[in-house]
Amino acid sequence: MKAHLSRRYLFSASHRLHNDAMSAEENRATYSKCNNPHGHGHNYTLEVTVSGPVDERTGMVCNLVDLDQFVEREVLERFDHQNLNSLSEFSSTVPTTENLCEQIYDILQRGFRYAHLEKVRLEETMMNSFEYAGGRELLK
C-alpha cells in the first residue's frame, strides 16, 4: 500500500533579486522592492513530500528521523540564516523562491534514499508558495 508523507521545516534567510545581465532600471522594474541592494529576509516554510509502500513491520513510509536528519544536514544547515546571494548555488542564478525550490528538490533527489521524493513546496510568506516536482505535473 503506497502512501504519501509530508513534513514541514522552517528556516530564515535573506536575498536580493538582481540580475547582472539587466540594467539598473530593468532590475528595478522587474524586481521592485526585492531589488533593494541591501537585501531583505523571509521565514521560509519548507514542505517535503515523499512516498512509498508502507513497511509492514514499522507501519511507516520512511522513518521521520532519517528524513529530519537529511533535511537538517543537507538543506537547513546550508540555507538557514544565510544570505542566499552569497552561496555558490546562486552565483549565476537569481535566488527567487522558484529557483530555491528547484535547488532544494535537486538536493533531496540526489541524496535522499529512504523514500521516493514526490515534491518540494516552499512558502516564502503566508501568502506565497511554490511547488516543484522535478518538472512533473502535480497530481490533482
Next chain:
Amino acid sequence: MVYLTRKAEFSASHYYHNPEFTPEENQHIFGKCNNPNGHGHNYMLEVTVKGEVDPRSGFVVDLRQLKEIMNREVLDTLDHRFLNKEVPEFSRQIPTTENIAIAIWQRLEPKLKTAKLHRVRVYETPDLFVDFYGEA
C-alpha cells in the same frame, strides 16, 4: 514546471435559494443558508499558476501582475458584497462555494498571459474548501 500559489482574502455575504424549488424544498435543501437576509463568510482564495521559470528573471510569473489581476478581476467584484445581489454571475446561479470557484476561474483564466492557471481553491471556512481545475 514550477507551481506558484497566491492567497487572498475576501469577505462577502450570500444565501442559497433556487426559485424553481418550493419554499419547503429550499428550506429542506439549504437549511440555515436559505435565510433571505443572507449571512457572511471570510473567504480565503488560493490561485495556483504553473509555468517554466524564466531564466532571466527567475520568475514563473510577475507576482505584482498576478496580484493586480486578482485584485481587479476578483476582489474588487466580490469583496464586501452581497453576492446574490451585486455580482452578475450570481443573478441566476446560486453562490455556493463551488460556483464561486468556477466564476473566479472564468474571470482569471483569460487574463493570465505568462503562466497558465492550474487551480482555483476557495475556502468558505477553514474546514470547507472547493478546488476547480477548469474541467468541464
